[in-house]
Amino acid sequence: MANRKERWILLFADFLAISLAWTVYYTLRVRSGWIDLSVEPDFWTPMIFVYLFWAIVFFMVGLYRSWYAASRFDEIALLFKSTLMGCLFLFFVIFVDDQGQNVAVSSRLLIAIYWGILFSFVSVGRLAFRSVQRRMLIAGIGAHNTIIVGSPSKSRELYNEVVKYPALGYRVVGFAGVDNRKAGAYKGLKVFGIVDDLHKIIEKHDIREVLIALDSSDHDRLLEIIRRCNSHKVGLKIMPDLYDIISGQARTNQIYGFPLIEISPELMRPWEESLKRLLDISVSLAVLALGLPLWVLIATIIKLESPGPVLYKQERVGKDGERFNIVKFRSMREDAEKAGPQWAGKKDPRVTQVGKILRKLHLDEIPQMWNVLLGHMSLVGPRPERPMFVEKLSREIPMYPRRLKVRPGITGWAQVKHKYDETIEDVKKKVQYDLFYIENMSLRMDTKIILSTIYHMLLGRGR
Secondary structure, three states: OHHHHHHHHHHHHHHHHHHHHHHHHHHHHHHOOOOEOOOOOOOHHHHHHHHHHHHHHHHHHOOOOOOOOOOHHHHHHHHHHHHHHHHHHHHHHOOOOOOOOEOOOOHHHHHHHHHHHHHHHHHHHHHHHHHHHHHHHHOOOOOEEEEEEEOHHHHHHHHHHHOOOHHHOEEEEEEEEOOOOOOOOEOOEOEEEEHHHHHHHHHHOOOOEEEEEOOOOOHHHHHHHHHHHOOOOOEEEEOOOHHHHHHOOOOOEEEOOEEEEEEOOOOOOHHHHHHHHHHHHHHHHHHHHHOHHHHHHHHHHHHHHOOOOOEEEEEEEOHHHOEEEEEEEOOEOOOOOOOOOOOOOOOOOOEOHHHHHHHHOOHHHOOHHHHHHHOOOEEEOOOOEOHHHHHHHHHHOOOHHHHHHOOOEEEOHHHHHOOOOOOHHHHHHHHHHHHHHHHOOOHHHHHHHHHHHHHHHHHOOOO
8 A cells, every 4th residue: 555655646746747847848949939940839738748658668667666765876877767768769759850940959959958857857856755755764654564583582683773774664563483482572572473373463463574584594494484475465675694795695785774685576677577568468469369260260169079168267376366267278078177176197088189289289278368468367477376286385395485476377487398287296396497487587588488389389299
């Protein structure tokens, strides 16, 4: 909720700054008499389109993501780069030499003037907002409920450091231990439980930040804490040991001189994430529309071969644990799961003759383009799994819930690098590929996966 309010305030502040910048630029260019124009350009229509342009640019580069307790310098630096690149784009689209006008000033100078005005106004607006936000955080307004997880001594040490920097916005409400050892209250704050209770603690106390107070060598407990927090929208940060900082084993984010390591940070650059979603929508619409005659033919053949519905729907778990119904062309007999849910084998007898062809060419996945269009899935990502398997695998495979941090995909790195799931060992191997993809997400990697998938389809290397 706080992030949403911050985004709306920033949108309004930027609207005022961008509109004011346009007004000053228009006055200078049109009203000042500096430039001789035979026809006076319109004021309102260009201003609306210019604002929409900048709003889209700022969204794509990540200027509307939460900069909560982050560096103001980094924000202004990103604003500098995005406005500079945006103005260069506008130079070729809008700010060109006026045909038929007696323009004494070059378009290059005009675009430089507009960029300077825009950058100055938006920067001042954002710095003013951040200054007010910082003062509010110091006063305790808008701070995030925070819990510290770790051993008693480490947790208290971290708490003593955190309270020195109220502008970080961490309102520590209590502690959680790593085992059943009893630890008393500290400075009026209670110990709510242990790591096993994190799910209940986060929900009950509306926790938004989890600070981890462990030794860097305590890998198993760290993985367990991350696993239990993965299903919640919480920030995870750990204070590194000095040895980690000196040896370069950890990249720290220092704010007000307070070093923290962010665990599970932003997975994709905001502009890449926006473009990825745009590509998802464009490709899914094109495939569904242009291939409609083929999809109707496939549906007819499925219906003629075996009784039952043409489409197969099944509940799956998506991003952040959201449940949705995946849609596929039915490739198995109607009673395929009368014995209960199970993974499909490579030569599964439940698969129909038409289903074998569809699976070999991956055409049974085509209806999932509808899931992509609705935003449940992406073209590329970890395959969505069924709820019962997610619960089972989350218990058996460390870091498995990490897959739920991104939209599941029709195809993925695991699909092009490993065979179809038949055993728990296959799943474990594919989880390794999924985690590699998540940590290296980019449009470049998505393109590589899509091309590999097309290659497999053309060679008939399906299931």
